[in-house]
Amino acid sequence: MRFNEQQDPVLRAAADWWVRLRAAGADGEVIEQWLAWTGEDERNLQAFERMNELAERLGTLDKVSRQGLIRAFVRFAPTPVPALRRWFPLAAAASIAAVVLSGALYIGWTHFAADVATQVVYQSGVAQNREFSLPDGTKVALGAASRLSVKYSNAQRSVEVSDGEAYFEVVHDNQRPFVVTVGNMTVRDIGTAFDVRRTGGRVTIAVTQGRVAIADQRLQARPHNTLEAIAGQRVSYDPDASRLLVDIEAPAQATAWRHNRLEFIDEPLGVVIANLNRYAGRPVRVADADLNALTYTGTIRTDAIDDWVGALPQVFPLRVSKEANGVVLSDPKHAFR
Amino acid sequence: MNAVTLSVHVSDIERLFREHNRALIAFLQCRLNSLSDAQEVAQEAYLRMLTMDDREQVDSLRGYLFKVAGNLAIDRLRKRKVRSDFAAVQSQDEPMDEYRPDHHAMAVEQVAGVRQALSELPAKTSQAFVMHVIEGRDFSHVAQTMKLSERMVRYHVANALARCRAYVDGKEGP
Structure with a gap:
């Protein structure tokens, strides 16, 4: 009808x-x-x-369907935060020492004189979550196959998540804002714990405690492009739609990955697979682009990824085949490929 | 209208039950959003009518039955709220229970029609409906969140409910 x-x-x-x-x-x-x-x-x-x-x-309804519908149809009105312009002009460029550590954690920390910042890069391997503290006491949990650059100066604590996912419990300091850059988005803490995830151009920011101010870096000239999100809210940036979507997510759900569960609500299969690959022993590849648009809601245990992939054809119109270099998902409509 | 003192007899209650039980259950299910709770509360309401010993002044036994039942429903909603607040605290750290996509398939199927129906409605209409019916928020909460009057919220919810019912019937057959 x-x-x-x-x-x-x-x-x-x-x-x-x-x-x-x-x-x-x-x-x-x-x-x-x-x-x-x-x-x-x-x-x-x-x-x-x-x-x-x-x-x-x-x-x-069951919890997952319920949350899926709430997410799809309940919008939170973004609250513009006009007083935040001042935090955009970054401190003058400092001399940057880049230290790249692969698969291991940087233990020491070098203090430089005023206006000089040092950059430290943290990187985790596939299927390895990492937890550590930054020099100011801020706690970080870094997801698998993720990359985090940290640059602290006297004026600002800047962190960039260039790949994967990270969760921060920030020690708040009014004099020295804590700012996370992830894709096109900037997240500034206002006394907070929050999770950020970057999958290509797609960014999600989930606040588990306190508040953050989120801005699109490319639009920094206009103050109304900043919005505040509070605990329990999730802000997603979708590069295709080029807009911010604010919805809700339980704090425990946002950080489920720290306990070996990846939780997704209404996310494109392509995004789900990209994140799953950060934990998969055998990478999964989507052969037909049209499959990326299917949306998935549910939980994947990182210790049972193969079972999950094996069960996919029961819910999605796709074929799973094992190949030498990994698992391939293909659209059965495109036969004889 | 003159109020008359009625002495309530079993036969009166039997007649009330015969003539109005279906409407009473529908009324209570509407208030409680649960058929089994509605049936329990209706039982209790009849019992209250039978044991009413102060021969209250009532001009309509039917009106009195619905009033008693309505009050019992309010009590039950209050108790339910306390329980769910408690459960929410208890279950905060519990994981979601769907681990494999196939566990999830039935729910997806069930929700698909409603989702389709809602996506064809204006955003405010579907949001008000989801907040009230699915999230369980009362009209005043929805009105505050959406910055609308309660009357508008009720209008949106009724509109979406009728549309979803029509849509689901179209799929399942009338």
Whole structure:
């Protein structure tokens, strides 16, 4: 049935009564009027009962479906934060010493004189989560196959997540803002713990505690391009749509990866696979680009990735084949490739 | 209308049940969003009517039944809220229970029609509906969040409910 068809007046009346009876002020008089309506025609009460049935079914959905719908349709109005212009002009370029450590953690830390910053790069291997503290006491959990550059100066603590995912518990310092750059986005802490993830051009920022201010670097001239997100909110930047979407995510869910679970709600399969590959012993490749657009909601255990991949054809129209250098997902419609 | 003192007899309750039980259950299910809770509360309401010993002044036994049932429903919603707040605290660290995509397939199927219906509606309409019916927020909360009047919120919810019902019926057959 399409919506441009004529609406059934009984159905519409039943829906109107359904909301009226649920309203806080529905008193005896409203109930009497409703009873009179149900007495007019037996189809009226039948239609009303069908409203009840659907509403109950939708009110008792499983957690994942419920969150999927909330995410898809509930928008939080972004709150512009006009007073944040000052934090954009970065301190003058400092002499940068880049230290790259692969698969290991940098232990020591060098203090430089004022206005001189040092850059340290942290990188984790496939299937390796890392946890460490920065010199100011800020705690970092770094996801697998992720890369983090840290540059502290007297004026600002700058961190860039150039690949993968990281979670920060920031020691707040008004004099020295903590700023994370991830893709095109900048996240500035306002007393906070938050998670950032970069998958190509796509960025998600989930706040688990406190607040952050998020800005698109390319639009920094206009203050209204900054928005504040609070604990429980997730901000996603989709390069294709080129817009920020604010929705909700339980803090425990945002950092589930720290406990070997990757949780996704309504994310394109391509993004899911790219993140799964940060944990997969055997990389998964999507052969047909049209599969990337399928959306997935659910949990993947990083210790059972093969099982998950094996079960994919049961939910998606795709084929899984094992090849020498990994697993390939292909569209069965493109046969004889 | 003159109020009369009614002494309530079993036969009165039987007649109330015969004539109005279906509407009472529908009313309670609407308030409680649960058929089984509605049935329990209705039972309790009849029991209250039978054991009513102060011969209250009522002009309509039916009106009184719905009033008693409505109050019992409010009590139940209150208790339910305390329980769910408690459960929310308890389950904060619990993982989601779907580990494999196939566990998830049925839910996806069930939700797909509603999702399609909602996506064809104006954004405010679908948001108000999802917040009220799926998230379980009351009208005043939705109104505050969306900066709309409660009346507008109710209008949006009713509109979406009728559309979703029509859409789901179109798929499942009437």
